[in-house]
């Protein structure tokens with residue numbers, strides 16, 4: 001037996017990938033970014049811009065300063081990545097994501113890692129307050145999540161070094177989930193937080209989720225109920241948020257040293273994240289299908305356009321040839337007629353032979369007949385008009401010659417056919433397999 005490795009071992013990445021969702025997302029992503037046959041590259045060669053799908057979902061956490069945002073992230077990741085404390089610790093935006101190496105990145109490097117977030121550059125001042133923390137943690141579903149920790153929000157005199165409201169709103173729009181943390185003690189009813197929440201609810205109400213964080217600090221059950229009522233009341237006072245059916249689970253970071261009897265729905269947060277990951281897998285697969293169709297339809301419309309161009313060029317070339325021939329033939333005939341006319345018939349018979357000489361005489365005879373038919377004082381005008389007419393013919397010939405459309409070269413056409421085959425045979429087949437796999441996973445998960 002030859003010692004051939006089984007195919008599954010060929011990709012060293014696979015050994016570190018744990019869940020089918022992760023693998024599906026990674027494989028979809030690599031279909032887009034492959035350096036040789038990536039969909040992004042194929043699409044751009046056709047003049048279509050595609051963005052590779054994200055490999056992870058994005059969860060933005062916002063709320064008042066000291067609401068426990070950073071602590072929640074640390075708890076989820078099970079690593080002390082973000083500074084926590086009562087002081088305003090988080091002034092800017094931090095992306096917290098998993099990777100192979102623990103690393104901290106500054107603004108520019110962060111945008112390099114998240115090209116989807118390039119438009120952040122338009123928010124003046126944000127760049128200096130943008131960073132990323134890469135952790136090697138694989139806890140919970142962290143390998144499929146990027147958290148965005150946002151600046152703690154406060155009312156009043158606090159001056160933010162950038163337009164914090166619009167930056168958070170924009171980032172929220174890009175996220176898959178937005179968690180809003182209200183804590184029972186601090187400024188749970190911070191106006192700035194409510195303003196941003198109201199703005200976000202216009203476009204992304206479905207991904208906005210509210211939590212009463214640090215619920216263990218709310219005191220007795222009755223106190224907690226009161227706090228909850230207060231927050232909900234305040235939220236409902238906002239016209240944009242005045243919807244029934246508010247949900248506000250109570251959560252807190254479990255602390256073995258300080259057990260609390262308060263209900264902790266923090267596991268529900270993890271389930272929400274997991275559910276969103278599954279939806280992201282489905283969306284990514286659907287997008288893959290759409291992008292494949294877009295590429296294929298672009299190719300076929302380009303080929304169709306090319307066929308139209310080829311036939312257009314044929315017509316145009318024929319026109320050009322016709323005008324060109326006339327533009328040259330007519331003046332030659334005109335001049336020739338005068339030359340021929342200066343010879344005697346016998347002389348011409350001798351020169352050209354009898355048959356040809358007769359034809360030439362017939363043609364030039366017509367020209368001479370027409371020439372003599374023109375009154376003598378109009379002959380000069382005629383020559384000028386005739387010259388202009390021939391010039392116009394030549395001009396038209398040139399004009400039509402330049403009217404041809406650029407057509408595809410053989411090589412380009414072959415490449416397009418190759419792309420089309422690749423997408424039909426390889427990408428779509430792979431997408432089908434991944435989808436099947438995803439459905440199997442769902443069936444197993446929900447015990448269908």
Ligand SMILES: Nc1nc2c(ncn2[C@@H]2O[C@H](COP(=O)(O)OP(=O)(O)O)[C@@H](O)[C@H]2O)c(=O)[nH]1
Pocket residue numbers: 063064065066067068069070071072083084085086089090152213214215216217251252253254
């Ligand atoms: N009792 C309790 N304290 C918490 C909880 N979450 C965070 N804290 C504390 O609240 C303070 C502010 O937390 P932090 O995560 O920095 O809030 P952030 O400003 O929203 O990022 C810190 O001292 C944390 O230790 C919680 O669930 N329960």
Ligand SMILES: [Mg+2]
Pocket residue numbers: 069070071082083084089090149152
């Ligand atoms: Mg913080």
